[in-house]
Amino acid sequence: MTTLKYNHVVINNNMENGMNLTLKVWRQANAEAQGQMTEYKLGNVSPDMSFLEMMDVLNDGLIRKGEDPVTFDHDCREGICGMCSMFINGEAHGPNRGVTTCQLHMRSFKDGDTIYIEPWRSAGFPVIKDLMVDRSAFDRIQQAGGFVSVNTSGRTLDANAIPVPKADADKAFDAATCIGCGACVATCPNGSAMLFVGAKVSQFALLPQGHPERHDRVENMVKQMDAEGFGNCSNIGACEVKCPKSISIENIARMNREYMAANLKG
Amino acid sequence: MELINKIPDGPLDQKWTKYKNTARLVNPANKRNIDVIVVGTGLAGASAAASLAEMGYKVKALCFQDSPRRAHSIAAQGGINAAKNYMNDGDSTYRLFYDTIKGGDYRSREANVYRLAEVSANIIDQCVAQGVPFARDYGGLLDNRSFGGTQVSRTFYAKGQTGQQLLLGAYSAMSRQIGKGNITLLNRHEMLDVVVIDGKARGIIARNLVTGAIERHSAHAVALCTGGYGNVFFLSTNAMGSNVTAAWRAHKRGALMANPCFTQIHPTCIPVSGDHQSKLTLMSESLRNDGRIWVPKFKEDAEAIRAKKLKPTDLAEDRRDYYLERRYPAFGNLVPRDVASRAAKERCDAGFGVNATGEAVYLDFASSFERYGKQQATVKGLHNATHDEIIAMGKKVVEQKYGNLFQMYEQIVAENPYETPMMIYPAVHYTMGGLWVDYELMTTIKGCYACGEANFSDHGANRLGASALMQGLADGYFVLPYTIGNYLADEISTGKISTDAPEFVAAEDNVRKQIESLFNNNGTVPVDHFHRKLGKIIWDYCGMARSEEGLKFAISEIQKIREDFFKNARIPGVQNGMNPELEKAMRVADFIDLGELMCKDALERNESCGGHFREEYQTEEGEALRVDDVYNYVAAWEFTGNPSAPILNKEPLVYDNIKVQSRSYK
Structure with a gap:
């Protein structure tokens, strides 16, 4: 049974520009470790960013703070390689239809939103780290x-x-x-x-x-x-x-x- | 170093046949005892791994992705060329050869290109037999379309996903051999060194990206099928993980790097939207079959459009400048990529750009909507159709041809391209330069081969559209499987190669030291920061236009970035586990070295050809000015231990079958 522990990390919280978001991200050190949701406050998110670019901004902030960035699979970032794999607010590849996570843009969200980000969950796809699974x-x-x-x-x-x-x-x-x-x-x-x-x-x-x-x-x-x-x-x-x-x-x-x-x- | 290209004697159209007839063979029993490592599983790697395994060699295939099917060949959109002449429009092996040499601005090898054209038709047969679902017409036969730099239709396609379908074909052939135990797949593995023993490639050092383990793998030959280095620019149409590391580490061990400054900037990509941009997205060249490229004719209109006071659709025809049609009436919007990209830059630099940053031009389908709409009205007998009805019918036709691309554009830009013209701008897409290889695709390290985009041999200074897929599959299915035997025939009594040799120990040690030094520098700045900085310098000074002054400046800036990087880059996380930041850091270290070499190569080549445009060398009309009597050679760079002091070797290019001319598309 997974225990949920919330950490709070605030990144780039420039309230004047862009959107301010609360991210609840699944963090799991490796396949054997127990995972947990961790909360991040992320500011200054442009609606023109792709979802993965928003994750890049989060990771940039985490690295600068000396923390471990969130691991996720991604490669082509144009919807064809099939590598990206996030469960966003309870839906595979997020709220839109006919797109992969990398094709999802932040204009699909609004200022103040809370976004839940989890890995694929299936017995056939064990978690490798954080949001990355073995397919x-x-x-x-x-x-x-x-x-x-x-x-x-x-x-x-x-x-x-x-x-x-x-x-x-x-x-x-x-x-x-x-x-x-x-x-x-x-x-x-x-x-x-x-x-x-x-x-x-x-x-x-x-x-x-x-x-x-x-x-x-x-x-x-x-x-x-x-x-x-x-x-x-x-x-x-x-x-x-x-x-x-x-x-x-x-x-x-x-x-x-x-x-x-x-x-x-x- | 003396460069021996091993081109067979005899007439051009018999060289490859002659080679195959005389190359040494390895008998089936001996093949079972020979190991080959294939690095990369794109079109070149997957096809090579499958073919070598079918022949009986024991193959190990590596990819850094989670599955071989993810390699970036998957993203190729438009198509694959083949001299089938199904359209009966005068195509032939010779014409494909000629178009490719001319398109490459006379900087590629005749014999290699002819062989490519020769085997092109086989590729289509092979892929159809594998169940690749190419586009067909109503009679059930294969359909073709047209691409830039040619006047025939020889491009086979599967909607806008040709690369995906071809790669899945090669992946399925590879999967079949994995299932049979003939290929050992090492996914999520990255090659970090070639091990050279007595002058021969004897294996590699790789990192298991999941566990972080540094592994030794021995083999009798190593094939690098690791793609191009476009990500040196940070922003490119390449996948995020595409990198030069395998090729660069081979370069450091003695493989020469050829024509690194020959990079392709693709004219039709979606413009940059902000500082957060992580990659750029291509809009297929096939769109130029039906889209017309323009900017406003008058600066005040361009300014009004940039300030969003004027819409492009409001601008009258006589206030638009269809600059490609104006400058190149014979090929119009279908000029080769280098020409189209430079023309876009020229207009934007002159102040006619149409987006907020001034770095975009229009790709407009309005006239196609009307043309196709009228055609439909005629076919359907609707002689009284209104203008709106005609446009609606025309949009349907365009949707059938390019629907997925229009949809992709709308997702990224949030504008409907059926209602307003697309905005596009050139972006880095492909690298013609790469590891120097001879006719057998062997690098200057014996037993180390380079196939596909990773080598330099076929596209000269500019690649034509739909030829990358052709080359990747030609190398992997039909060239390497023949040429590798000529080398391995000497290896039949070598036996299993031990990974305990001191060279393996030293190479592994070297990799470990690099990783440790990256971790232990106490830096504070994320790796991407340095990569973006490097990319900006290369884009500004070694991109679409280069000058002596700019290149010298870029070299000194890159040297500063290198110093800064090793001092201040922060690698979070652990060494012995999944760590994408560590992967990036090792790739960026190699991009920095390569970037410096690109600038040196561009500085040394005092001429303009294909994608390499030196501002000092242009005609009065602004076209590329080649200097054939001095620069008709392949620049093959040798690593000396100091990345700032490489040695230049030259392979002269000899044209026996084609008359070298000024390239004209007017």
């Missing part, structure tokens, strides 16, 4: 079958040898835009990874290149997904709402169909 379970699911078994020799068919109906290609693309951030898992009350797995299974199920291995693929990926401790889908649909790429839960249905077909075939 390597996703990589292992991918390794179990998320590929077409073709060598990279370049000696394949000409790219235009197999026409793919545009509608199928477009649907496969939509599924393939998944950035593997894990918001679906963090949002799901069951901690299910089925939107992530369903998107990958669908991409290949919709393209002729993926057909020869479709049964093995879905079986192996689902098996690994279960082994990683992710829960099952019970059609709540929260994952689709909080997915920064708006991946449709239709992909979960397609995965289930593929899985059933694979089982029937034996």
